Amino acid sequence: MQYIDKLVDEVRICEFGALTHAKAAVPEPEAETAVPNPPASIKSKHPPAEDDAEGENDEETSESFKSTKAKRSTPQVTNQPVSQKDDEDENDGKTSKVFKSKRAKPGPKGQPKADKCAHCLNQEYFCDRNLSSNDSNVPCSKCRRWNKNVDKVWGKRDSHPIFRPCLSLPTTNLKEELLLTPRNHAVAQSEHQNQYKLNHNSPRARKTMRQQPNIVITGTPGVGKSTHAEAVAARTNLTHLTINDFARERGCLDGHDNRLNSAIVDDDRLLDALTAEGVKEKGGYIIDWHACDLYPESWIDLVVVVRADVEVLQKRLVGRGYEGEKLQENIDSEFFQVLLEEARESYEEEIVVELKSDETGDLDANVERIVSWVETWRTNRASENEDDDIETGAT
Numbered sequence: 001m002q003y004i005d006k007l008v009d010e011v012r013i014c015e016f017g018a019l020t021h022a023k024a025a026v027p028e029p030e031a032e033t034a035v036p037n038p039p040a041s042i043k044s045k046h047p048p049a050e051d052d053a054e055g056e057n058d059e060e061t062s063e064s065f066k067s068t069k070a071k072r073s074t075p076q077v078t079n080q081p082v083s084q085k086d087d088e089d090e091n092d093g094k095t096s097k098v099f100k101s102k103r104a105k106p107g108p109k110g111q112p113k114a115d116k117c118a119h120c121l122n123q124e125y126f127c128d129r130n131l132s133s134n135d136s137n138v139p140c141s142k143c144r145r146w147n148k149n150v151d152k153v154w155g156k157r158d159s160h161p162i163f164r165p166c167l168s169l170p171t172t173n174l175k176e177e178l179l180l181t182p183r184n185h186a187v188a189q190s191e192h193q194n195q196y197k198l199n200h201n202s203p204r205a206r207k208t209m210r211q212q213p214n215i216v217i218t219g220t221p222g223v224g225k226s227t228h229a230e231a232v233a234a235r236t237n238l239t240h241l242t243i244n245d246f247a248r249e250r251g252c253l254d255g256h257d258n259r260l261n262s263a264i265v266d267d268d269r270l271l272d273a274l275t276a277e278g279v280k281e282k283g284g285y286i287i288d289w290h291a292c293d294l295y296p297e298s299w300i301d302l303v304v305v306v307r308a309d310v311e312v313l314q315k316r317l318v319g320r321g322y323e324g325e326k327l328q329e330n331i332d333s334e335f336f337q338v339l340l341e342e343a344r345e346s347y348e349e350e351i352v353v354e355l356k357s358d359e360t361g362d363l364d365a366n367v368e369r370i371v372s373w374v375e376t377w378r379t380n381r382a383s384e385n386e387d388d389d390i391e392t393g394a395t
Ligand SMILES: Nc1ncnc2c1ncn2[C@@H]1O[C@H](COP(=O)(O)OP(=O)(O)OP(=O)(O)O)[C@@H](O)[C@H]1O
Pocket: 016, 017, 219, 220, 221, 222, 223, 224, 225, 226, 227, 228, 290, 316, 357, 358, 359, 360, 361, 362, 363
């Protein structure tokens, strides 16, 4: 419950144990009425244009490296201009300049910051004191996120206890209201859609050389990524790749964040190591890490964002010994669904699914769905291989 006390604080990152940055842009809410296509073979779902853009012909050149938010442990987020990102992506998939910056590297110093953004001026209950801009007319990242999410998460903006103070000061205890309001209402709806998507949607409609799928399992520390990944790996023979361990083993660390007591991962080196591992070509990996935005889109076939109720998560993290700032930032990140938004911004909507993991029953159901997805992917892959053999005249 303590998370509410610091709701106004900047969502910062932690690395290896805590989470991430405030995002400058928030995607539009998921289309509530989107109905996934019926299952079909991978091939039948490949529009030629997409194949051309992302198939094996141009290999890495069209890859969209997305690690533009490299300073994960900084309060300020520096957004990479799109044009620069595209230019750098052309360097044949090897680590582009975008990756030169390290995660959790300290941000720019010395810039005077406005105390509050224009929006915060009237929103004293959640003003953002760590603005990424020194222009007070630019809404801070937290205000932008709240504006986007408040209707979605709370149903109606007017019913949100934090917005009410804008009209009149609250008459009841703010914390109590926050806890009593059914904030999971909209989350439950979108969860239903996500599960439907996972159950019914065809695996990635993209031609790939891989014979096995790659799955990213992401989420705030403690939501259950590793538990899911292990269970799915055991059922599917996919390789569970814990990035924390992988980065350490392959020398991809770049120092230590003393404030958060977390190792700092160098994106550049990590992607080089993953490339050397053959993640893109071979496939067959379940990539388990809280960050999901650094992998090229063409590497990934499914992104699972594991979610947990903040109170459940808090108990888990406290049980692990998290406390203070590190605990708070993780709870805030889950509350603000930072990782879900990051996934939605970084990958096509059709491959991103959000799965709740509060109880054992959730875990079992989620694993079942992911396993079923893998089986369908493999079936479609085999079917495409057969088609290719027929086309090439192979026996
Ligand atoms: N659905 C669930 N029901 C009950 N307990 C769960 C569930 N999912 C995870 N847990 C428990 O929560 C704890 C954290 O799980 P896990 O280590 O898988 O999280 P994580 O997201 O991988 O964390 P990290 O990012 O720090 O590695 C574990 O004790 C696990 O048993």
